[in-house]
Amino acid sequence: MAVGTGNGTRALIRGLRGLPGELYPGLPLARLTTFRIGGPAWAVFAPATPEALVEAVTLARTLGVPWKLLGRGSNVLFPDAGFPGLVLSTTRLNRLRRQGGLLVAEAGVPLSKLAPRWFSALAGIPGTLGGGLAMNAGTRAGELGAQVAWVEVLLPDGEVARLSRSECGFAYRDSRLRRLGLPVLRAGLVPRAGPPLEEVLVRRAGQPSLPSAGCVFRNPREAPAGWLIERAGLKGAREGGAMVSHRHANFIVNLGRATARDVLSLVDRIRARVACIFDVWLELELEIVSP
Numbered sequence: 001m002a003v004g005t006g007n008g009t010r011a012l013i014r015g016l017r018g019l020p021g022e023l024y025p026g027l028p029l030a031r032l033t034t035f036r037i038g039g040p041a042w043a044v045f046a047p048a049t050p051e052a053l054v055e056a057v058t059l060a061r062t063l064g065v066p067w068k069l070l071g072r073g074s075n076v077l078f079p080d081a082g083f084p085g086l087v088l089s090t091t092r093l094n095r096l097r098r099q100g101g102l103l104v105a106e107a108g109v110p111l112s113k114l115a116p117r118w119f120s121a122l123a124g125i126p127g128t129l130g131g132g133l134a135m136n137a138g139t140r141a142g143e144l145g146a147q148v149a150w151v152e153v154l155l156p157d158g159e160v161a162r163l164s165r166s167e168c169g170f171a172y173r174d175s176r177l178r179r180l181g182l183p184v185l186r187a188g189l190v191p192r193a194g195p196p197l198e199e200v201l202v203r204r205a206g207q208p209s210l211p212s213a214g215c216v217f218r219n220p221r222e223a224p225a226g227w228l229i230e231r232a233g234l235k236g237a238r239e240g241g242a243m244v245s246h247r248h249a250n251f252i253v254n255l256g257r258a259t260a261r262d263v264l265s266l267v268d269r270i271r272a273r274v275a276c277i278f279d280v281w282l283e284l285e286l287e288i289v290s291p
């Protein structure tokens, strides 16, 4: 997909140049995702402050340019053709401070910075706070949403509001933040010791080391998705450069040159086989971003 050249895109680029942050027109999204897949965005902007993020979203909304927030890109699959709009990377929003009994963290703070001391259940999850809140990231040992006091978000009317934990609607790998597409600016978190870190890290060692986006499917009521996929004989199944991991069957790994199309073909094949054998339809945990 060619980088946008219309009036809207030119006005967007001009507006973004006036904001504190880094601007990368036409950056391939494969560089910003753990899957290493995805064509170029018209522009990627990494705001230096939460206020600049608000201004960038407001600008895109005013100009009618599609926009998408991105943390570490560890739960998303972008199309091979790229994203025809603005991708807002939160990686520069990484300030963290103590306030009273809370940790106040900006949206781009890596979970790896929070996990070791205060959120051990999240150890090894390669995302950011904002993506983690949107997805209510977690493991069997605990979920991020459980340790939230408040979340500051940008509402669709342009107002910045502080939502309580219950207003965030956290559920299994889901939240109202994600469903409504509310940009998270920062959050107040309750630090709490979880399970011993070593225990969690041993579990992590069972995960593939090749590029991936974590678990592809949600665990259905019947059985863990990985167990169903393995029992369906799909470990090692390939489509182009995408393969069902030998280590963990709910992971699709990029063998080096996988395309989004390869991953989607493999997803279809897995779903069809599991549905045929177990009569279970697997729902995606991985987010497929539409062009």
Ligand SMILES: Cc1cc2nc3c(=O)[nH]c(=O)nc-3n(C[C@H](O)[C@H](O)[C@H](O)COP(=O)(O)OP(=O)(O)OC[C@H]3O[C@@H](n4cnc5c(N)ncnc54)[C@H](O)[C@@H]3O)c2cc1C
Residues within 6 Å of the ligand: 034, 068, 069, 070, 071, 072, 073, 074, 075, 076, 090, 107, 108, 124, 125, 126, 127, 128, 129, 130, 131, 132, 133, 134, 135, 136, 137, 138, 139, 173, 177, 178, 181, 182, 183, 184, 185, 207, 212, 213, 214, 215, 287
């Ligand atoms: C090896 C590996 C292991 C993993 N293990 C786990 C695991 O054990 N448990 C688990 O839950 N997940 C796991 N994941 C998936 C992933 O790391 C989590 O879902 C993580 O929380 C995503 O964070 P992110 O910053 O990468 O979000 P992204 O992938 O960048 O984005 C995910 C979603 O959040 C939105 N988003 C991003 N930032 C913001 C923001 N500031 N405000 C609002 N919305 C935002 C995006 O638009 C997108 O819709 C794993 C992934 C990998 C690659």
